[in-house]
Amino acid sequence: MDGHDGRSGTIRRSRRSVLVTAGGLTAGVVGTAGCLGGTGGVRVIAAGSLAVALENGVGPAFESATGLAYEGEYYGSNAALRLVEDGTKYPDVVISADVDLLRERLYPDHADWDAEFAANEVVVAYAPGTDPGARLEAGEPWYEVFADADDGAIAIGDPDLDPLGYRALHLFELAEREHGLEGFRDELAETAARVPDEPQLLAGLENGDRACAVVYRNMAAERDVAVRRLSDTYNFGNPAFADRYARASYTTDDGHTVEGTPVRYNATVRTDADDPDAGRSLVAFLLENGDLLAEHGLRVDDSLPRFHGDPPEAIEP
Known part of the structure; x- marks a missing residue:
């Protein structure tokens, strides 16, 4: 399932076959270990600007720490939320680059809480x-x-x-x-x-x-x-x-x-996720490992994490 999804703005490929430039930096959107088809792990749709941080940092570390497989697809946040809204995609975790956009698009049908975990500019x-x-x-x-x-x-x-x-x-x-x-x-x-x-x-x-x-x-x-x-x-x-x-x-x-709003990323587990436990594990891992995000140029300061709604006990630090 490698390739483009038209206007959806995603490229998907195995982490092990990610293209690199001559300087060793990732070129193009890094993508999934599958196509959100169910692997006994956590399935994620996330903002495209987080692709490298999640695929090359958080994803492998999460797999090593939990034994759960990580699958990610990366889109512009508005496109990603549309795919969840209209039932085209069924991820466990949704991550947006605009906290208000996620709440306006997914509450209350697909989510009832979220956690802000990183900032950008x-x-x-x-x-x-x-x-x-x-x-x-x-x-x-x-x-x-x-x-x-x-x-x-x-x-x-x-x-x-x-x-x-x-x-x-x-x-x-x-x-x-x-x-x-x-x-x-x-x-x-x-x-x-x-x-x-x-x-x-x-x-x-x-x-x-x-x-x-x-x-x-x-x-x-x-x-x-x-x-x-x-x-x-x-x-x-x-x-x-x-x-x-x-x-x-x-x-x-x-x-x-x-x-216009400050750049903040937030994550939620879909209320009807196939594997909500795996989703909560991934969000908790994000909140506890801000250093992995900081290594990729994101900002994780003392104001984070911040919660909206009533997150499950497993999420709260």
């Missing part, structure tokens, strides 16, 4: 050998560089499939407000290349197809690409700026309006 990755990259390297404001970029030079995720895509549009909207850049958001929404597979955002940078990409910090760290960090006022990484982030919004192609 939005950054601009760039290729220094390009004109936009050279300007960023020289310290020019990123929004001025983006305004001058050619069509397709900037890559963003697909805002109708994943939070990283609509957070890019939120970023452009906040920058427009902050710096008086009339029409900036709409112009970038038209000229930026929308990439449905999150890891391909950086592949385009590496193979010379793109000059810049709006990505999560952990994705850039995993691929060791050049990065421009953004101000807390619009990097979606600082909860103290939550009210400011919320000034930006986007309505997806299925009519779902999402406001």
